Amino acid sequence: MKILRLETSFNGKSSKSYQLGNAILKNLLKKYPDSKIHTRNLAQNELPHFNEIHFTSFATPVENLSSELKNAAQYSNDAIDELMQTDIIVIDVPMYNFTIPSSLKAWIDHVARSGVTFRYTQNGVEGLVKNKKVYLAIASGGIYSEGPMKDYDFTEKYLRNILGFIGIQDVVAFRVEGVAIPGIKETAMPKAIQTVDESFAY
Numbered sequence: 222m223k224i225l226r227l228e229t230s231f232n233g234k235s236s237k238s239y240q241l242g243n244a245i246l247k248n249l250l251k252k253y254p255d256s257k258i259h260t261r262n263l264a265q266n267e268l269p270h271f272n273e274i275h276f277t278s279f280a281t282p283v284e285n286l287s288s289e290l291k292n293a294a295q296y297s298n299d300a301i302d303e304l305m306q307t308d309i310i311v312i313d314v315p316m317y318n319f320t321i322p323s324s325l326k327a328w329i330d331h332v333a334r335s336g337v338t339f340r341y342t343q344n345g346v347e348g349l350v351k352n353k354k355v356y357l358a359i360a361s362g363g364i365y366s367e368g369p370m371k372d373y374d375f376t377e378k379y380l381r382n383i384l385g386f387i388g389i390q391d392v393v394a395f396r397v398e399g400v401a402i403p404g405i406k407e408t409a410m411p412k413a414i415q416t417v418d419e420s421f422a423y
């Protein structure tokens with residue numbers, strides 16, 4: 222298996238989403254020992270905010286690209302190449318203000334590209350990123366999988382929708398949650414890792 226790991230937390234190795242992502246990777250390597258992992262750290266090497274020049278580069282035929290537009294398109298070309306060559310994607314997702322980090326949103330903006338990763342047909346939208354599986358490692362200070370804050374979660378639902386839009390329907394989400402809540406935070410990580418291990422054991 223070729224595995225793409227997207228790291229998105231600025232907290233480095235102490236990051237909860239990173240630690241949960243590692244637990245997923247450990248299990249994937251157990252299941253597919255010959256896998257190759259390619260890591261893209263979006264927190265350390267941010268993609269630029271998607272802007273007019275990037276969008277123009279998408280809409281311009283390759284033969285007409287100026288060097289400025291070629292450079293602008295390169296972020297998207299590289300990110301899409303990596304994605305297309307991958308079987309499994311593990312995404313670390315720290316929750317910021319109820320949603321995903323802007324570094325991950327920037328990656329999505331460069332990857333969701335009409336005519337390349339999705340297209341409009343007479344029958345609606347067709348996702349063009351086929352045969353991939355995504356694992357989400359979501360970390361949050363509060364609890365969103367159940368209870369009164371459930372509706373405030375714009376991480377998992379958004380990622381499932383946008384990944385599905387480009388063709389990736391097979392999305393498994395794991396959560397480490399309540400990491401800011403006394404009485405819960407102490408056991409949040411071991412509990413989350415246990416959930417991952419158990420899920421791969423079946």
Ligand SMILES: Cc1cc2nc3c(=O)[nH]c(=O)nc-3n(C[C@H](O)[C@H](O)[C@H](O)COP(=O)(O)O)c2cc1C
Pocket residue numbers: 230231232235236237238239314315316317318319320360361362363364400401
């Ligand atoms: C800027 C910022 C915004 C945050 N917003 C939320 C939030 O909306 N809801 C929540 O439950 N936790 C929130 N948190 C807490 C983080 O989700 C939590 O610390 C998580 O562990 C961060 O992921 P990481 O450990 O992988 O860096 C926020 C933290 C930061 C730094």
